[in-house]
Amino acid sequence: MSKFFHFSCVLCQSALKQGANGICSSCQRKMKRYIYCGGCGAPLQYFACRCGNCRQLEPAWDRMVVIGHYAEPLSYLIHRFKFRKQFWLDRTLARLLLLAVYDARRSHGLTFPQAIIPVPLYHFRQWQRGYNQAELLAKILSRWLKIPCLSHIVKRVKHTHTQRGLTAHARRRNLKNAFVVGFSEGFPYESVALVDDVITTGSTLNEIAKQLRQLGVKEIQVWGLAHA
Structure with missing residues (x-):
């Protein structure tokens, strides 16, 4: 029976005492965490909510x-x-992100949002992949934190070329009119967290955040797996 319930690290395959973690402490320590700006994610020598x-x-x-x-x-x-x-x-991955959120809450006063919103994929790309990775993460975090997940509030209505390799200006042009927020008035949440996988220039997140501001959202957080 014990062999049947054996859990291994998803990276090094070593045995895990707590299978739900998915990753051993040794592999976790190898991840390159860093002190970053609480606004844009740029590396800093010490934490600040905004940088140059x-x-x-x-x-x-x-x-x-x-x-x-x-x-x-x-x-x-x-x-x-x-x-x-x-x-x-x-x-x-959701558990690692949750630990990062808790760390930000403990070390520099991050407050939990009222709702979580995954960054959407264009419907054809999601059909090709079979799932939206940001939505999978958001739903797990929603369940663990007991915060609503608004999976269908933001829609990607324009098929855009991949953002990889584009300049910041080209990324913004590529994403123009790519998103719509399916909520006209009376949006009930003043604070939300946008969940994404890899954050580079933040062009996608900026486009979505601007539309959420128009709904009266006062605080927008961005939760990402990694900063490139």
């Missing part, structure tokens, strides 16, 4: 939380989760 980068190009959201840099072994896990149809990694 934010003042030059202020993001449309208020706070950011990430697990760490987009580097191995975290990048390898995300790649498997996102491109190799290993959707069952959602729980392991």
Whole structure:
């Protein structure tokens, strides 16, 4: 019976005492966490809610939380989760993100949002992949934190070219009119968290955040697995 319920680390395959964690403490320590700006995620020597980068190009959201840099072994896990149809990694990655949220709450006063919103995929891309990785993460976090997950509030209505390799300006142009928020008035939440996988320039998140501001959302957090 004990062999049947044996759990292994998703990275190094070593035995786990707590199977729900999905990843051993040794592999967790190898993830490149860093001190970052609470606004844009830029590396800093000490935490600040805003940095010089934010003042030059202020993001449309208020706070950011990430697990760490987009580097191995975290990048390898995300790649498997996102491109190799290993959707069952959602729980392991969601738990790592939850720990990052708790750490931000403990170390610099992050408050929990009233709702969680996953960044959407264009419907054809989601059909190809079989799932929206951000939605899988958001639903698990919603259940653990007992915060509503609004999966269908934001829709991606424009098929855009991949953002990889584009300049910040090209990314913004590529995403123009790509999203709509399916809520006209009376939006009941003043604070939300947008959940995404990898955050690069933040162009996608900015486009969504701007529309949420028009609904009267006062605080927008961004929760991501990694910052590239």
